[in-house]
Amino acid sequence: MSSATAIAPNYELIQQDGLETSLLEVSMGPHHPSTHGVFRMDVKLDGETVVDLQPVFGYLHRNHEKLAENMSYLASMPFTDRLDYFNSMTNNWAYALAAEKLVEIEVPERAEYLRVIMAELTRLVNHVSLVGFFINDLGALGTPLLYAFREREKILDLFEQASGARMMCNYFRFGGLRNDVPEGWLDRARDVVDRFPDFLDEYEKLLCENEIILSRTQGVGNLSRELAISAGITGPMLRASGVNYDIRKVDKYSIYDRFLFRVPYSDGNVGDCYDRFMVRMLEMRESIGILKQALGGIGDGPVLGNAPKVFKPKPAEVYGRVEAPKGELGFYLIADGTPKPYRYRVRPPSLINLTVLRDMCLGQKVADAVIILGSIDIVLGEVDR
Amino acid sequence: MSLLGGGIFKGMAVTLRNFVGSYFYKDRLTTNDYSWRPSDKLPQRAGEYPKEEGEQLRDTTTVTNYSRNFPMLLHDGSEPMDTIRCVACQICERECPPQCIYIEKSTEKKENAGGKPQFFPATFDIDVSVCMSCQICVEVCPFDAIVMNSQFELSTPDRFGGLLLRRDDLLKSNGYYHKIHPEEATARDKRIAEEKAAKEAKKKAAAEAAKKMAEEKAKAEAEANEGTPDMEENTE
Amino acid sequence: MSHTVGHEPILGKFPGTNWDEKAGALVVPALQAKEIATWLRDNDAFLLDYCSNVTGVDYLECEVKEKVTKEDGTVETVTRTEPSRMDVVYHLYSMQKQTGPLVFKQRTKREQPEVESLTPVWRSCELQEREVFDLFGVNFKGHPDQRRILMWDEFEGHPMRKDYTEPFDYEWEPTPHDEILQKHQRGKVIV
Numbered sequence: 001m002s003s004a005t006a007i008a009p010n011y012e013l014i015q016q017d018g019l020e021t022s023l024l025e026v027s028m029g030p031h032h033p034s035t036h037g038v039f040r041m042d043v044k045l046d047g048e049t050v051v052d053l054q055p056v057f058g059y060l061h062r063n064h065e066k067l068a069e070n071m072s073y074l075a076s077m078p079f080t081d082r083l084d085y086f087n088s089m090t091n092n093w094a095y096a097l098a099a100e101k102l103v104e105i106e107v108p109e110r111a112e113y114l115r116v117i118m119a120e121l122t123r124l125v126n127h128v129s130l131v132g133f134f135i136n137d138l139g140a141l142g143t144p145l146l147y148a149f150r151e152r153e154k155i156l157d158l159f160e161q162a163s164g165a166r167m168m169c170n171y172f173r174f175g176g177l178r179n180d181v182p183e184g185w186l187d188r189a190r191d192v193v194d195r196f197p198d199f200l201d202e203y204e205k206l207l208c209e210n211e212i213i214l215s216r217t218q219g220v221g222n223l224s225r226e227l228a229i230s231a232g233i234t235g236p237m238l239r240a241s242g243v244n245y246d247i248r249k250v251d252k253y254s255i256y257d258r259f260l261f262r263v264p265y266s267d268g269n270v271g272d273c274y275d276r277f278m279v280r281m282l283e284m285r286e287s288i289g290i291l292k293q294a295l296g297g298i299g300d301g302p303v304l305g306n307a308p309k310v311f312k313p314k315p316a317e318v319y320g321r322v323e324a325p326k327g328e329l330g331f332y333l334i335a336d337g338t339p340k341p342y343r344y345r346v347r348p349p350s351l352i353n354l355t356v357l358r359d360m361c362l363g364q365k366v367a368d369a370v371i372i373l374g375s376i377d378i379v380l381g382e383v384d385r
Numbered sequence: 386m387s388l389l390g391g392g393i394f395k396g397m398a399v400t401l402r403n404f405v406g407s408y409f410y411k412d413r414l415t416t417n418d419y420s421w422r423p424s425d426k427l428p429q430r431a432g433e434y435p436k437e438e439g440e441q442l443r444d445t446t447t448v449t450n451y452s453r454n455f456p457m458l459l460h461d462g463s464e465p466m467d468t469i470r471c472v473a474c475q476i477c478e479r480e481c482p483p484q485c486i487y488i489e490k491s492t493e494k495k496e497n498a499g500g501k502p503q504f505f506p507a508t509f510d511i512d513v514s515v516c517m518s519c520q521i522c523v524e525v526c527p528f529d530a531i532v533m534n535s536q537f538e539l540s541t542p543d544r545f546g547g548l549l550l551r552r553d554d555l556l557k558s559n560g561y562y563h564k565i566h567p568e569e570a571t572a573r574d575k576r577i578a579e580e581k582a583a584k585e586a587k588k589k590a591a592a593e594a595a596k597k598m599a600e601e602k603a604k605a606e607a608e609a610n611e612g613t614p615d616m617e618e619n620t621e
Numbered sequence: 622m623s624h625t626v627g628h629e630p631i632l633g634k635f636p637g638t639n640w641d642e643k644a645g646a647l648v649v650p651a652l653q654a655k656e657i658a659t660w661l662r663d664n665d666a667f668l669l670d671y672c673s674n675v676t677g678v679d680y681l682e683c684e685v686k687e688k689v690t691k692e693d694g695t696v697e698t699v700t701r702t703e704p705s706r707m708d709v710v711y712h713l714y715s716m717q718k719q720t721g722p723l724v725f726k727q728r729t730k731r732e733q734p735e736v737e738s739l740t741p742v743w744r745s746c747e748l749q750e751r752e753v754f755d756l757f758g759v760n761f762k763g764h765p766d767q768r769r770i771l772m773w774d775e776f777e778g779h780p781m782r783k784d785y786t787e788p789f790d791y792e793w794e795p796t797p798h799d800e801i802l803q804k805h806q807r808g809k810v811i812v
Contacts, residue, residue, distance in 0.1 A: 016591075051761065057770075057771070058769075058770060058771040058772060058773070061771040061772065063780055063781070065755075065756075065781065066780060066781055071482060072480070074480070074521065075480060075481075075521065076482065077519075078482055078519030078521065079482060081519075088630050131721045143400055146415040146416075147403070147415065149415070150413075150414070150415045157449075160449060160451050160452060161449075161450075161451045162451075164451055164452060164453035164520065164533065165452070165453060165518065168517070168518065168519070170519050170520060170521075176513060176526065178520075182451070182568055202399050202402075205395055205396065205398075205399050206395075206399040206400070207396065207398040207484070208392075208393075209391070209392030209395055209396075209453075210392045210393055210396050211390060211391075211392050211393055212393065214392070227744065229671055230670070230743055230744045231717055231743075231744035231745050231747075232672055232673060232744070232745025232747065233745075234673075244714060245716050245719075248658050258655040279633060315643075317645065317646070317724070319674065319712055319722060320725070321673070328673060330673060330674050331714070332674055332676060332710070332712070334678060342678075343678045344678075345674070347674040347712075349674060351748055351749075351752075352748065352749065353750050354744055354748065355744060355745060355747050367445040375659070383770060385771075487800065545795075
């Protein structure tokens, strides 16, 4: 008994009739289907209740930062695609934003609009498939996930037409975009965006009132407001704990100050899995609003600013961050006057959101640990780098 | 939520609607058939794969008009090595992020598509097991010599040699490029033609300016020659 | 863009700190960091309750050429040796006041570096300081759970240090790619 309390001080071991019970240690993963990749949870169980949990990762580690420090600035752009492989567009953007601060390139207006369009489409892709995966973790195999993937496919087709690749887009450049979108692309994008709310209505009807989902997610994996702020949680997870903090609103990077949108956040009473699920559902509505405004306001013009042919910034230190679908994605660059960065650091939202996994899982059932992990929304390419 | 289980029934109505709807609307299908399509028509987006009975995937050149996977070298005419655009400048080799390109420059020059004697790649290898299809080589090439192919069926029983594409495997004609990426190829050709025209116009302007200058100079000289006797007269 | 945080009050309150104008960062001595960090988090003028990014930067000893203007107006290029050092960088924001970032650096020596852990102040440092320990070998005094995080436990060395050399790759097997890599290593291709 004393050993269990030493492991988890805020949990009291249930002892029945003086019966000596020992804890069960389970290693979930690294190839468990519920762990979203090669991720391991060392769980200590008392019956079905989690008394201790240690996340173990690094199986996908390739030292992305060291690689980037040994190549030119442009050459590490395609490697940023592989961080969070669901959202290559926002990864590109965060890196381009940081690098543009180093040399102060003016980004043309059309490029800014297209960047916003791509980022918001990415947010739709991420949230819609995350909701699918999350429901999949609950045990609803297939149906919601396949509906989500059906819609995701339409957006990936748009990405392919613009950049040539569906997931590893490598589309952003310092000072703009690699190329303009093909003719008729904007109309196709408008078509996809116009039809998306119908799908969301259907999706909400399918999921949001389902009694099984409600009883499995409400009150599970609570995260308090104070802990969320202290632990550096960002993105939808932070807003589900009742903090109104969105980098699009706070930093107003790019042209986000031109669009009218709201930031959905919960009242902060519980911050459970259901809140995190609902914040993402609501965020998709706002993304569609931004997309409609951006697709309406976009004008003609060049898409690449006067970027230098050889990217060789003067010695400086910058930190650029964007609101990626998973949270704050930041790039910290130190230039030393050579064509290679002296220090290149990625601030991965997935990794830092994992800080509170143990706190949220203690005292919950082991089946709920799977849901809580699913609601954090991690991608191992970014956690391990 | 007055009735217990009402939410579940609501959800089930949605799945029923999707199930029945999938017989009438292609949009409601959760799966797309990629493997069946006629070889002459290129699909524009997923779901546009008109299926014909009994026809299987034969042409593995491309999936859509926009897809990219591995680079190829362009040549303009019928004989690949006579009209190769690459001059073995090795910029792509330097810039390639995963370092998958290997170039050896030729020792002697040879006439290429531009009509000028140029170096050419004696060896040009791309290891497609390392290549990550990032398209950086295409962007940095100043000669429009390397573009992205979209041939996707590259499986081979030889793990090492089979995945190393040699120069002659990589050489493809401009016509093939037009076939797989029509929009991009047209835009690129237009740009090349414009640049060439601009260059020629500049050359012409420079030549004209030189001619004009020479004329003016001659005129000035003639004037000066004419002027000298007057001066002499004045001095007298 | 976010609103910057004024740094002058910090310099006045803590005499050991100084402001690195070139990097735009507050440099604090390694053993005073926790006190300053707690003050920054709780003081009403700052309320830096959110620590976004933690990372290490490794500086080798190097020679720096500098242009110095003398009293008589002549400009002279002076070469001086910059000593090696290790920085641990924190990017601090305030969620309540929506300000930031304040770049906060703990500076220490490069050999057997040791700094104070700020995990008791901000929980978000927990995994990131473990990462800095793993990749840079910085020892965090007061960290609750300092273990390797990305590399495996038996791994030797700290790969993000600038002088790290790769050990022999025991999984190596010949591929057609080798000659390309050798060419790059010979320095024929300069990136």
